Every structure is written in C-alpha cells, then in structure tokens.
Amino acid sequence: MSAAVSALAFDVFGTVVDWRTSISREATSFFADIGRTDIDPAAFADAWRGLYQPAMEECRSGRRPFVRLDILNRETLDTLLDRHDVSMGEAKRADFARAWRRLDPWPDAVEGLTRLKRRYPIVTLSNGNIALMLEMARRGGLPWDAILGAEITQAYKPDPRAYLGTAAALDIAPASLCLVAAHHSDLAAARACGLAAAYVDRPLEYGGRAAPDRHLRQDWDYETKSLVDLAERLGC
C-alpha cells in the first residue's frame, strides 16, 4: 500500500457480504410462506440484483432525485413480484425488501475488517443507505468506523461524487483513500477519481459464473483473495 493511504473504504454488496446466498435464503422463506415454491430463489436473487443498476441509473442520470437504496429495493421487488404474479401483503413486502439489510458476511470478512481496523479507519463506500448498512453491520458484526458512501454524498457509484465526497468527509485527499472492492467497474471509477484500489476476488458472488465486469480488469494496487489476505498484505 502506498505510504500515502491513510484510510480504507469498502464496497459492501459482493465484497464484504454474500448477497446472492442471503437473498436466495430470504426468497426461499418468503415464497414458502405463501406456497409459491415454483419460483427459483437463486434466479429471483439474480433478477433482483439485475434491476439494481437500472434503478440507480434513474438517479445518476438526473431523471429522478436521489432516493435511498431501501426505496429502490422495494420498488424493484414490487416489479419482480408482479412479474411472477405473486400476491403478498404490504407488511411482508416491506420486510422482504429489507432482506438487503440481512446479508451475511463472507466467512473472512469480520476477521479481515477487525484486523484492518487496527491500523486504518475502515468506512463503507457503498450504494447502501445508512439504515441498511447499520442494521447489516449490527447483525453481522461488521466493525465500521463510519458509514459513508451514497447517502451522505447523495450520489450513487460510479458517480465521482460518491468517491470524492467520501474522501472529503474523511478530510483526506482522494489519493489517501483506498477503495476495497470485488468489482473492476467500481475500482476503475475510484481510480479515475484518484483513489487507490484494492481488488478482492469473490469467485462465488454470481454463483460461480463470470463477473459481468471482468473486461474492466486493470493492474490494481493490491489484488487479494479475501479481506484476511488484504490484512496480511498490509501487515495488519
């Protein structure tokens, strides 16, 4: 790590937590409750994740003011439930939409973050909103120093304001902040803003299929297999 780096910012969905397994588990449970075992939960998780970027793009493009990810998750859930002709009451829908607050950490995440935190401030630089990140952190034991990213900057990655605003909130130069992420697209946008970039390989994020952004791979400042591996490389 460059001597200039003084804080670590983390992508969360896919990098720190395993959204696909967790959303599949939640979908299994919600669909079982209403007798809709015909819907494949992993395919549902993938389809829900598939609506994530288009929903944020409405805000990034300026066609819609910034709204929190919890709200986008609820809207995309409603779209998918309609698509499957699912009948589900309001309270259950609201709870299902918050499944994104209940994602399990990858097995190395808590140990890796705990070790990294000894030396570096560790903050979220996620598109998840504050309440979502907070509930997820308390449930999974993620020891963030602060929850930054989209909501405090009112901008969704890869909008440069999300990266630059997070560095500004930390009162450090962009080059002093390192983004840790499993996604080349995210790291590329961070690097374009002047941040350092640490890649964490998550081959199971898409259930073993290739990542959609693999063509954006670059030589990153660090290339690691896990957050524990990153901690080792940084001497934490």
Next chain:
Amino acid sequence: MSAAVSALAFDVFGTVVDWRTSISREATSFFADIGRTDIDPAAFADAWRGLYQPAMEECRSGRRPFVRLDILNRETLDTLLDRHDVSMGEAKRADFARAWRRLDPWPDAVEGLTRLKRRYPIVTLSNGNIALMLEMARRGGLPWDAILGAEITQAYKPDPRAYLGTAAALDIAPASLCLVAAHHSDLAAARACGLAAAYVDRPLEYGGRAAPDRHLRQDWDYETKSLVDLAERLGC
C-alpha cells in the same frame, strides 16, 4: 425507556467527552512550546468554547452556508490567538485547531456505550463533523454504530433538521430515537422535535461552575449520573 425507543443518539462534547480538561491539556502543551506560559489554559479552553455557539449561529441563521466544525474551530482559534498576540505557524495552528478531535472520554463513557450498544444502535448526534468524530472515536475507543448529526444533515443543533434528519437517516420515527445529552438546551430542542430525552449529569463540564442552560431544565424521560448509570437503567 418507552418501548417505542429503538435507537440512542448522543450529544458528544460535554456528554461523552470532557472537552475542558482535554483542551486545557492541549493548550498547555501548545503554549509551552512557544514560551507563552502566561496564558491560562483553562480560561483559554472556556474562551474557545465560548466562541462555538456564535460561530455556528452564522450557519444556523443562513448568513453563511453550512461549513464543518473543524473549519469553525480553526477560525475561532485564530481569533483567540490574535486576541492574545500569539505568534504561531500554520502547521501548529492546524494541529491545535484539531485538538477538538483529541478529547478524552469521561471515565464511564466507553463502558456505558459498550453496554448500551448491546441492545440499541448508538449513533452520534453531535455538531462535530465526521472526520472529527471518527478520529476522536478511534483515539478514545468510542464504539459508534454510525456518525450522524450535523454534517450529514447540514444543520447545527438546535436546528430541528439536525434531530429530524438523524432520525430519518436511521429510518425511524422521531419518537423512536432518544437523545442522550448533558445539556438541557439540546434535550429541549430534541423533545420539541418529538424525540425522547435522556439527561446525563456532568457537573464538571464547566470546571464545577453552573451550566449556562440550567434554567432550561425539564422532567426528562431519564435523568442519570453517567452512561453506565443509563445502561443500568435500561437493563443493558
């Protein structure tokens, strides 16, 4: 505590940390370095704190856009150093201004917060900016779940937006959030916004002198002697 309360938000300066002793210690050191032992450090701390509300009032009144507390602390430091005809270079001034990031917790604070955190999300609802709160928390071991308050709401207490915006970021109703503070003025403003209010008595905040807002005392939802006392009362 009302069953409706689901999160605790904390005033920090005076409630969680002892600004007067810490700023006096810092002032002693900075003035000794330049041979200005004629300046009384405790009086300097009181004078610096005295410029805090007028500086924020410029932003609250709309005469000036919101700027972070770090910036106000630097400006009020410059004012005071001029008043004492102190000659001090830029790097030392910048470091001195950040003395507000290096305030020590009251002796009960870390244990109290750690216990309260087991049951409730604990967040800052301070006028301190994110970088200031983060450095203070890492230095003192304050285990916040999130750093909310002035910077994320772009409003200084007692502006209602600081309280209401913090509840909104947590995605809870104002009545579900309890402000914990040593200041009646802060609690009164929080109550006016619908928050619950827990008072923590800090008789040494002003070096043993009476608090300036003692005439604003009300019957608060909780009245406690320390954060450990609050944890006991809440069964944490």
